[in-house]
Amino acid sequence: MSHEASAGHGHEEHPPTTIRQYVLIGIILAVITALELVVSYYPPGSLEIPLLLGLSAVKFGIVAALFMHLKFEHKIMTRMFLIGIVLAASLMIAIFALFTHDDTDNRVLPDREAITTEAGGH
Amino acid sequence: MAAAAHDAGHQTSLGVDNRKLLMWIFLASECLFFGTLISTYLIFKGQSLVGPFPGDILDIPLTSTSTFVLLMSSVTMVLAVYGAQHGRLGLMRGMLVATILLGTTFLGFQVYEFRHFGHVGLNLGTNQFGATFFLMTGFHGVHVGVGVLYLTSLLLGSMRRSGLGKERALWVDTAGLYWHFVDVVWIVIFTIVYLIPE
Incomplete structure (x- = not known):
């Protein structure tokens, strides 16, 4: 029984992130989205598409690493x-x-x- | 004892919970699914010969708002997972309700957008843009809808006496993976469809 329990929770240690940090990450994501809009409305020439894709990749990475806990998995x-x-x-x-x-x-x-x-x- | 053993999951040779691994494998297959839809959209981007064209009808401020709503639903979802993992059932339930409401709001925005496009003459058969746009965003909307049902079932389960507890935090964690995946897919779609010019 105890063996089963430890097997089930072997990698279920909680991520060290706090509520405050999760909210901060959410604010950062919102700021990046706002930046994307600025880039979209005031395009910096040929840098527009690389910048938009880069910002999108950063958001993707943040959500996957910190919200989906891949960093701690x-x-x-x-x-x-x-x-x-x-x-x-x-x-x-x-x-x-x-x-x-x-x-x-x-x-x-x-x-x-x-x-x-x-x-x-x- | 039996219930506790059930909660603990099955032992695997990898040392990770098989239910969680299953969800990750499923999400990996979903990458291929959405990759195909996004590729199709990009191949036909700018190839429509008749309108309405994307630049004429896409409402970026409106979709930015719905994008913000979905992003915030990821925050509430991760807080629900936090509540489940730390035995704070009140927090978990509250955040699940918030996530469900935000997800439903996102769907409301999408229904409004689809109806508006229909009124200005864009549907699946109008042009290449309509076909690929509705297919891709429609399938994403279906995923959000399934996510809302998934979270609702977890919430209702937690209301039952023997429902979700600290021991079953993995259920909420796994649902959270699905929800965050739907969010990251939208991050990509929002950039490709709405922000990158035709």
């Missing part, structure tokens, strides 16, 4: 999740390659003005 949990993320990234790259490799003619934004004019002409 057994390594197998992190590995399991990373396998999913790596497979998903590989899948995305494969899908992009599949759809765009030989499609250089259509991989540009359509000229909507021309389409509208053409439609109006008919």
Whole structure:
């Protein structure tokens, strides 16, 4: 019985995070979201997309590490999740390659003005 | 004794609780699921030949508010887990109620947005944007809905005399993993759909 209990709670030690720290993390997440909005409304040129993706990745990392407790968990949990993320990234790259490799003619934004004019002409 | 043994979970060769590991494996498979939906959205991004186009109808202030609501639901969820792990049942129940309410509010925002898009003529068959947008955000909304039901069942279970207690904190912890995952998926969708320009 005691063996079972210890097996069940072997890695169930509570994360050391306090309520105050959790609330602080929530505030940080909200501030990062506000930053994303600032970047979106006042785009810093070519840095806009890398900045937005970077901020999004930071939020993702904070939630996974501190709210999902990956930082304090057994390594197998992190590995399991990373396998999913790596497979998903590989899948995305494969899908992009599949759809765009030989499609250089259509991989540009359509000229909507021309389409509208053409439609109006008919 | 039997109930306590049940709460303790099964011994595994890895030394981790199998229920929690199962949830992580499930979430890993969900990465692939949402990865496919996000890829499809990105492939068709900017390829629509007829409107409405994203720039015409996406309401960033509204969605930013719903994003904030979902982020805050992650805070209340982690506090519910904290309450469960520290035997503070009042805190756990209160935070579960808050999470359920915030999740329902997020769903309300999504229903409003979908109805608005329908009124301006965007649906699944209108163009590539409509097809991929509704598919991706719709499936995310379904996940939020399932999460709300999941948390509600935990809350109701905790109200029963022999329901959730400190020993069964793992149940709340596992539900929390699901909820936070739904949140991180939205973090990605919000950036890709709403913030990155067409």
